Amino acid sequence: MMELLETVFVRNNLVVAFAVVGVTIWLSYLLANKLTAGRIHGSAIAIAVGLLAAWYGGVATGGNRGVADFALLSGIGLMGGGMMRDFAIVATAFGAQLSELKKAGLAGVISIFAGVIVSFVVGAAVAVAFGYTDPTEITTIGAGAVTYIVGPVTGEAIGASEAMITLSVAAGLVKSILVMIGTPLVARYIGLNNPQSAMVFGGLMGTTSGVAAGLAATDPKLVPYGAMTATFYTGVGCLLGPSILFFIVEAMF
Amino acid sequence: MIIYGVALLSACLVAGMLIGEGLGIILGVEANVGGVGIAMLFLVLACNSERFSALTEGAAGSGVKFWSAMYIPIVVAMAAQQNVAAAVDGGVLAITAGVAAVAVSFALVPALSRIGTGADSDGDKEESAP
Numbered sequence: 001m002m003e004l005l006e007t008v009f010v011r012n013n014l015v016v017a018f019a020v021v022g023v024t025i026w027l028s029y030l031l032a033n034k035l036t037a038g039r040i041h042g043s044a045i046a047i048a049v050g051l052l053a054a055w056y057g058g059v060a061t062g063g064n065r066g067v068a069d070f071a072l073l074s075g076i077g078l079m080g081g082g083m084m085r086d087f088a089i090v091a092t093a094f095g096a097q098l099s100e101l102k103k104a105g106l107a108g109v110i111s112i113f114a115g116v117i118v119s120f121v122v123g124a125a126v127a128v129a130f131g132y133t134d135p136t137e138i139t140t141i142g143a144g145a146v147t148y149i150v151g152p153v154t155g156e157a158i159g160a161s162e163a164m165i166t167l168s169v170a171a172g173l174v175k176s177i178l179v180m181i182g183t184p185l186v187a188r189y190i191g192l193n194n195p196q197s198a199m200v201f202g203g204l205m206g207t208t209s210g211v212a213a214g215l216a217a218t219d220p221k222l223v224p225y226g227a228m229t230a231t232f233y234t235g236v237g238c239l240l241g242p243s244i245l246f247f248i249v250e251a252m253f
Numbered sequence: 254m255i256i257y258g259v260a261l262l263s264a265c266l267v268a269g270m271l272i273g274e275g276l277g278i279i280l281g282v283e284a285n286v287g288g289v290g291i292a293m294l295f296l297v298l299a300c301n302s303e304r305f306s307a308l309t310e311g312a313a314g315s316g317v318k319f320w321s322a323m324y325i326p327i328v329v330a331m332a333a334q335q336n337v338a339a340a341v342d343g344g345v346l347a348i349t350a351g352v353a354a355v356a357v358s359f360a361l362v363p364a365l366s367r368i369g370t371g372a373d374s375d376g377d378k379e380e381s382a383p
Contacts, residue, residue, distance in 0.1 A: 017330060018326075021326045021329050021330050021333075022326065024329060025325070025326060025329060043325045043328075043329070046325070046329045046332075047328065047329055047332045048332075049329075050329045050330070050331075050332030050333035050335075051332045051333070051335060051337055052337075053333050054332060054333050054334060054335045054336070054337045054338075055337035055338055055341065057333075057334075057338075058336060058337055058338025058339065059338050064336045064338075064339060065334045065336070066333050066334040066335055066336065066337060066338075067333045067334060068333070068334040073333075076330045076333050076334050077334050079326075079327060079330040080327060080328075080329070080330030080331035080332070080333060080334045081331075081334070084327050084330075085327055085328070085331050086266060086270075086288075086289050086292075087262070087263075087266055087320060088320050088321070088323055088324040088327045088328075089289055089293070089324065090262060090265055090266050090269070090289060090292045090293050090296055091262055091296075091317055091318075091320035091321040091323075091324065092293075092321050092324050093292075093293035093294075093296045093297050093300075094262075094296060094300060094309075094314075094317045094318060094321050095300065095321075096293070096297050096300075098297050098298070098301050101294075101297065106368065107365055107366065107368040110365060110368060111361075111365045114361065114365060115358060115361075118354075118357055118358060118361060119354040119357075119358060122350070122353045122354045122357050123350040123353070123354055125353075126346065126349050126350040126353055127346070127350065130345075130346050130349075141346070141350055144347070144350065145350045145351060145353075145354040146354075149284060150284075153282075153283050153284060157283075166339075167344075167346065167347055169339065170339055170340055170342065170344070170347035170348075170351075171346075171347040171348075171350040171351045171354075172351070173335065173336055173337070173339060173340035173347075173351070174340045174347055174348050174350070174351025174352065175351040175354050175355050176335070177335065177337060177340055177351075178351060178352060178355045179355055180332060182355060182359070186359050190359055190360075190362040190363050191362065191363050191366055192362060196366055197362060197363075197366040200362055200365045200366045200368075201362050203365075204358045204359075204361055204362055204365065205355070205358055208289070209331055209332075209335070212324075212328055212331070213328045213331065213332055216324065216325050216328050220324070220325065223324065224293060224297075227289065227290070227293065228290045228293050228294070229290065230290075231273075231287050231288065231289035231290040231293075232286065232287035232290050234284050234285075235273070235276070235277060235280070235282055235284050235285065235286030235287055236286075237284075238277075238282040238283060238284040239280055239282045239286075
């Protein structure tokens with residue numbers, strides 16, 4: 001019986017994922033309406049449920065792909081993987097206003113550079129506060145606070161140890177998850193309710209997954225504007241991390 | 254035909270990704286520089302252009318709208334396959350660095366958004382130009 005179930009589920013993994021995610025979202029919206037009277041957005045709850053499930057999956061299987069490491073749910077990995085994510089993000093641009101993009105263009109570009117530099121400085125400062133004095137180590141942790149892709153790219157480029165690179169990935173993951181959960185909670189206080197501020201937000205946060213999920217749970221109409229700037233962030237981070245930012249840290253320590 | 258819209262969306266993504274990879278190579282960076290953002294720009298331009306109306310209106314348009322509407326479910330699936338366990342295991346340093354970076358970045362959103370409104374007049378001028 002179990003074998004039969006597994007055969008069917010694994011063979012149709014993407015279809016199973018559609019059904020599982022559908023049920024999760026249905027339950028989340030039910031909870032949002034019944035328990036919080038719509039104060040917390042249903043998609044915010046669904047994303048939180050997803051993250052909780054991912055944590056359980058990681059602990060239970062010892063893998064690094066959350067629930068997708070359960071064979072029965074491997075389709076989640078396909079559905080939530082980079083390819084489908086990017087495809088759906090681009091689709092949200094359908095109906096976005098060109099004029100809005102132009103209006104916030106300058107602020108968007110500034111926010112990308114400001115975001116990379118600020119996150120790096122904060123991450124590096126935390127590393128120094130924890131007693132690190134080696135410029136390579138400080139830079140790698142700072143780069144991890146930029147995103148979990150910039151961390152390892154920078155770390156490998158400047159010859160950081162495996163342990164430091166793992167640490168930088170962890171810092172980037174914390175950032176990404178926090179943006180997913182925190183955005184709908186702080187949106188009101190940081191004026192995140194129009195295309196311009198969404199573009200600045202995307203540029204400052206930069207973690208594509210975090211911005212994508214955070215804005216989805218805040219106001220899906222803002223997604224294309226935030227995602228547009230966020231997707232440049234990792235590239236800029238990979239550009240500045242192992243070069244200028246590393247040289248500055250090296251000169252200081 | 255729905256597939257026309259889906260094909261337009263796919264073509265935008267592939268073109269954007271190619272440019273993003275190319276930019277990465279030119280800049281000497283091991284990453285795709287803005288591929289998705291460039292793809293989005295292509296789609297926005299196509300939507301606002303008469304020439305592509307056959308690919309963005311009617312049934313073809315619903316091919317794009319379907320994937321746009323699938324965005325939140327895909328994001329939920331994405332959340333469910335994050336390496337949350339590793340983030341939790343990262344220890345105090347990783348958590349402090351991540352939390353501090355997010356807190357400071359959140360705080361900067363209102364300040365930088367004001368630059369946006371400052372650039373407003375420039376943007377309007379551009380639009381009114383023929």
